[in-house]
Amino acid sequence: MVELLAPAGNIESLDAAIGEGADAVYLGLKSFNARMRTTNFAWNQFEAAVESLHKQNKKIYVTVNTVCEERETERLYRFLEYLKDVGPDAIIVQDYAIMRMAQEFFPELEIHASTQMNVESASAVKLLQANGVKRVVLARELGLNEIAQIKKETGADLEVFVHGALCVSESGLCLFSSFLGGKSANRGMCAQACRRLYSADVPGGIRQGYFFSPCDFELIDYIPALIEAGVDSFKIEGRMKSAEYVGSVVAAYRYVIDHYKEDKKGALATGKRILASDFARSKTTYWYGFENRTQGVDGAAQKILNPDQAGGTGLYLGKIAATKPADKSLIEALKQAASPDTPPKQFRIQMCCLKGGTYEPDPGDSIRIHSKDDSGRVSHKIRSVEMDEKTEKRWIDIPSGFSEGDEVYLLQYKTGNKRYPHVLPNDIGRYRKQPRDGRLPILDITPVAPKELSYFPDGVYVQVSSVADLFAVQGLNPVRAILEYNSETSYDLLNHKTVLPFSKKQLFISLDPFCSQSEEAELKQQLETLVKDGYENFVLNNIAHIQMLKGLNVNIVAGPYLYTFNRWAASWLENQGLGAFIMPYENSRRNLEATWEQNVRSRVLVPVFAYPALFRMRFKLPSDYDFTYFEDKEEKVFKVNSTADGSFVMPEEPFCIADKAAYIKSSGFKKILLDFSKTKVTRSQIKAITVSMAKGQPLNGISRFNWKDGFYSPQQMEEYKAANERRAQAKARSSGKNARSGKGRKGR
Numbered sequence: 001m002v003e004l005l006a007p008a009g010n011i012e013s014l015d016a017a018i019g020e021g022a023d024a025v026y027l028g029l030k031s032f033n034a035r036m037r038t039t040n041f042a043w044n045q046f047e048a049a050v051e052s053l054h055k056q057n058k059k060i061y062v063t064v065n066t067v068c069e070e071r072e073t074e075r076l077y078r079f080l081e082y083l084k085d086v087g088p089d090a091i092i093v094q095d096y097a098i099m100r101m102a103q104e105f106f107p108e109l110e111i112h113a114s115t116q117m118n119v120e121s122a123s124a125v126k127l128l129q130a131n132g133v134k135r136v137v138l139a140r141e142l143g144l145n146e147i148a149q150i151k152k153e154t155g156a157d158l159e160v161f162v163h164g165a166l167c168v169s170e171s172g173l174c175l176f177s178s179f180l181g182g183k184s185a186n187r188g189m190c191a192q193a194c195r196r197l198y199s200a201d202v203p204g205g206i207r208q209g210y211f212f213s214p215c216d217f218e219l220i221d222y223i224p225a226l227i228e229a230g231v232d233s234f235k236i237e238g239r240m241k242s243a244e245y246v247g248s249v250v251a252a253y254r255y256v257i258d259h260y261k262e263d264k265k266g267a268l269a270t271g272k273r274i275l276a277s278d279f280a281r282s283k284t285t286y287w288y289g290f291e292n293r294t295q296g297v298d299g300a301a302q303k304i305l306n307p308d309q310a311g312g313t314g315l316y317l318g319k320i321a322a323t324k325p326a327d328k329s330l331i332e333a334l335k336q337a338a339s340p341d342t343p344p345k346q347f348r349i350q351m352c353c354l355k356g357g358t359y360e361p362d363p364g365d366s367i368r369i370h371s372k373d374d375s376g377r378v379s380h381k382i383r384s385v386e387m388d389e390k391t392e393k394r395w396i397d398i399p400s401g402f403s404e405g406d407e408v409y410l411l412q413y414k415t416g417n418k419r420y421p422h423v424l425p426n427d428i429g430r431y432r433k434q435p436r437d438g439r440l441p442i443l444d445i446t447p448v449a450p451k452e453l454s455y456f457p458d459g460v461y462v463q464v465s466s467v468a469d470l471f472a473v474q475g476l477n478p479v480r481a482i483l484e485y486n487s488e489t490s491y492d493l494l495n496h497k498t499v500l501p502f503s504k505k506q507l508f509i510s511l512d513p514f515c516s517q518s519e520e521a522e523l524k525q526q527l528e529t530l531v532k533d534g535y536e537n538f539v540l541n542n543i544a545h546i547q548m549l550k551g552l553n554v555n556i557v558a559g560p561y562l563y564t565f566n567r568w569a570a571s572w573l574e575n576q577g578l579g580a581f582i583m584p585y586e587n588s589r590r591n592l593e594a595t596w597e598q599n600v601r602s603r604v605l606v607p608v609f610a611y612p613a614l615f616r617m618r619f620k621l622p623s624d625y626d627f628t629y630f631e632d633k634e635e636k637v638f639k640v641n642s643t644a645d646g647s648f649v650m651p652e653e654p655f656c657i658a659d660k661a662a663y664i665k666s667s668g669f670k671k672i673l674l675d676f677s678k679t680k681v682t683r684s685q686i687k688a689i690t691v692s693m694a695k696g697q698p699l700n701g702i703s704r705f706n707w708k709d710g711f712y713s714p715q716q717m718e719e720y721k722a723a724n725e726r727r728a729q730a731k732a733r734s735s736g737k738n739a740r741s742g743k744g745r746k747g748r
Contacts, residue, residue: 002227002234004257005061005159006250009040009239011339011424014049016247019420021254024059026092028239032064032079032188047086047431048424059089063239065114067095067186069711070566070594077440080106085433092137093117094172094186097568100575103132105441110134115161116186117543118172118513118561120146121520122153124544127576135159137235139171139514141618143287143296144222146517148229157232162219163249164237166286166304168194168212169615170514170646173561176614178586179651179705180636182712186563186586189712194615195377198638200627209307211630212615212649218283220252220271224260242366242381244412247420248274277413282306287618293518297646300619307625314368314409318357322404323350326397330384351386351395354408360394361385364414369398372405373633379411445567445600446574453602455505455537455555456480456580458670461605463510465677467492471501472681476674476690482508482539484677487644494529504534510677512645513541513561514618524548539582546576560584560607567595579603582673585612585655588710593667601668608658609689610675612705614638615649641678648678656702658692 006017008027017025027049028040041049046062053060062083068076076098083091084106091109093099094116102109112135113119113128120139128136135157138147142160151158167174167185176193178184183191194212201207219226223234234257236249252274259267284303290296326349334347361367363382370377378399386395398408459479464470467489470481481502483489492498493509500507509530515523527538531552540546541559549556557580564570564581573581582605583592596604621642629652631637637652657664661672674689692699 002257003059003159003232004250004253005233005235006246007164007236007239007241008049008246009241010243011041011045011422012243013239013241013246014423015420016243017250018053018056018058018423020247020250022058022250024061024089024233025053026061026063026235026239028063028188029079032066032068032076043082043434044428044431045424047433048428050086050088051431052423052425061090061092061112062088063114064091064098065094065116066188067184067563067565067569068097069591071591073097073101073566073568074440075435077101077105078435078438080109081438082433082435084108090134095563095565095569096572097566099131099133100568100572112159113137114172115139116172118170119543120171121515121517121542121544122150123520123524123547124515124542125150125154125156125158127543127547129154129156131572135232137161140166140217141170141287141514142516143290143518144225144229145291146287147226147231149517151230158230159233159235160226160231161217161237162223162226162234162253164217164241165281166214166217166284168214168304168617170618173513173616174614175586175612176649178711179612179614179655179703182706182709184586184706184711187711192377196632198630198632200630202627207627210309211307211625212305213281213307213309214304215284215306215309216281217286218275219285219288220256220275221268222285222288223253223256223268223271224264227257227260240379242379242412244364244366244414247418248277248412281309293516297619297644301617301622301647304619305622314411315359316357317359317361317367317408317410318354319372320352320369320398320402320404320406320408321355322393323352323398323402324395326351326384330397334383345399348400349397350400350402351384352398352402353393353395357408359410361396361410362414365410366412367398368409368411369402370407370409371402372407376401378402443567443571444597445570445603446579447599448602453580456557456603456605456671458602459672461508461671461673463673463675463677464681465489465679467498467500469676469681472683473674473676473686474501476686478674480506480508480537482510482673482675484510485512490526493533493535494526504536507535508537508539508557509535510539510559511541511545513559514616514646515542515544516618520544520548528552540578543576546578550577556580557582557605565591565595570595581605583607585610586706586711588706589660589708590710592669596669598668602670604669605671605673606664606669607673607675608656608661608664608693610655610673611650611677611679612655612675613648613650613678615647617647617649619646620644621647650678651703653701653703655705655707656689656692656699657704657707658689659696659698660707661693662696 003023005024006022008014008017008025030040050060080101090112092112092114094114111133113133115137119136120142125136137159140161174185177191183189198211199206199208252271256267256271286304287296331347361382363385366381368377368379380399382396384397457479461480462473462476462478463482465484537555539557539559541561556578558573558578560582563584580603629637629639639650639652641648
């Protein structure tokens with residue numbers, strides 16, 4: 001029987017999911033999960049939930065689906081130890097480090113590969129199966145035929161998303177939010193750059209639009225076909241959605257799963273009626289309905305993108321006309337009714353009245369407020385409505401920080417007076433397990449053996465996306481050149497169209513990080529042809545590539561999209577036969593140096609210049625997107641490139657630390673990468689970078705990405721604020737003492 005898997009972002013959503021018939025739920029705790037902005041569960045709540053759900057023969061999965069830095073690995077180890085003690089049914093993971101740790105120290109933990117792991121082919125699934133992964137959550141950029149083929153070839157336990165929000169970027173490959181300020185999607189801190197309003201200079205003037213804001217997934221029509229294809233679990237997205245949303249979506253899919261065999265047409269009609277109160281974005285089936293990859297690449301954009309649709313739409317309720325402070329008695333009542341661990345921000349509210357809408361929201365309705373400058377949007381459940389009889393104004397509570405002119409949308413009606421049985425017992429005081437002070441065993445990356453890296457010499461490497469640019473970068477005299485493998489270069493290489501300016505020994509072929517089932521067989525055949533033709537060096541960016549190249553006796557390097565933010569992830573890749581690594585673009589200097597000890601730094605190639613792909617989309621952009629450059633509200637400029645291989649958004653300002661090259665080499669990282677992928681190489685650019693590296697002078701108009709400051713950390717920000725407050729208080733106390741003692745006064 002297929003499993004219906006529901007999100008549980010909080011206790012109310014947990015109750016709604018189970019109350020409407022979900023077979024399992026997935027949730028996050030206070031760290032290491034890809035929805036750090038939702039409430040998440042406290043230790044005792046989670047422990048109680050595991051026990052309660054198991055008594056009902058329901059399953060519970062924990063999201064541990066972010067990448068972690070080297071300094072966090074001990075805390076990760078303690079967290080996994082805690083999960084082993086509590087006993088959820090599985091953990092959902094992205095970081096290879098978690099697989100490595102769990103397999104060695106906590107084999108009791110069943111592992112499910114997260115959609116963030118970017119798995120979309122049978123080869124990737126087979127590699128994970130061989131490494132003990134019990135279930136794979138497939139990437140959302142796949143169609144029905146691809147999913148059915150993966151099931152047929154692997155027999156694996158497969159989980160697919162069937163409803164909820166989509167990412168415009170291919171799963172696990174979005175760097176946009178991280179590039180804007182360290183809020184990495186791979187760290188659960190996505191700032192939703194795809195939902196933002198942008199401006200573009202088009203023929204005839206300036207065009208504004210939500211150019212990359214995708215519609216929401218809705219696959220209820222495909223449930224019977226997916227069951228027939230052998231999918232094991234249907235996943236509903238929505239850990240940041242309301243309990244009402246979770247309840248109605250679970251009810252709809254539960255009904256279709258249970259009744260489609262007896263009356264398919266009637267079951268689907270009923271399911272859609274249940275979903276009718278979902279006021280989220282307009283719906284799409286995305287990659288479903290296409291007969292082949294070419295149709296999908298050409299047509300998916302029209303199904304997923306709606307540039308006139310605001311980033312988080314619903315029923316328009318109007319704009320904020322006025323605000324006022326919330327009554328203290330209301331705030332106190334909310335505190336009394338809330339659980340003890342409710343975050344303080346839940347009580348930072350104000351009252352507002354609206355104008356311009358056609359519906360007046362009631363307590364229990366879920367809304368979303370959009371800042372007029374598009375700087376933020378927040379979901380909120382209304383808890384109080386006040387009527388001012390004199391002015392006839394109707395006031396509702398909203399979060400603090402919004403003001404006149406901000407727009408408000410209805411996301412979900414209150415579901416009448418429906419109440420669900422509580423999953424958690426009333427008294428959870430007896431649940432007291434917490435992470436202990438376990439010590440993570442020391443792990444050392446394997447020391448470099450003599451001649452082991454002869455194919456990977458020290459020096460400058462240059463990466464390009466076309467054969468023409470291979471000729472353009474000859475003047476840099478790189479020790480190795482890296483050629484991106486795409487529809488253009490593959491044709492040149494396979495058909496021997498050009499005599500290349502580098503020997504096959506000097507050339508690495510870099511494979512695309514998205515490796516779909518529809519391309520897998522052809523790519524595997526092409527790789528075998530290239531190897532027979534004498535190419536022996538490859539950069540791998542998807543775990544499917546590891547499986548494909550097994551037994552071909554080639555040199556393989558882990559590319560920047562096989563994320564190695566800690567030595568445990570590097571060790572897992574080492575165990576798959578990779579001994580050389582390219583640093584992820586998101587990484588920081590501090591974490592790079594913490595991960596790699598001096599004696600293994602020769603394994604690492606460090607990018608010092610790149611236009612990193614911020615969005616990688618599995619489709620061509622619509623024909624009316626007649627622009628190359630666009631900008632955000634802060635006038636940051638980006639460029640988009642639409643090709644037969646998909647579409648790519650890149651920054652106009654490159655990531656550049658070329659002026660730090662001497663320091664990087666002196667630190668033991670003697671391999672430097674200049675990455676010109678997705679751009680046209682120019683002589684002036686080469687000269688500027690060369691001078692920057694030689695003289696240690698920074699270029700103008702560049703980004704340091706996360707090199708200096710690292711990932712954004714809410715915990716660190718709170719600690720920083722607290723430290724500043726303590727310093728201010730200490731200074732005030734000191735000033736007070738000086739005033740009372742007469743110190744510091746000027747003489748008469």
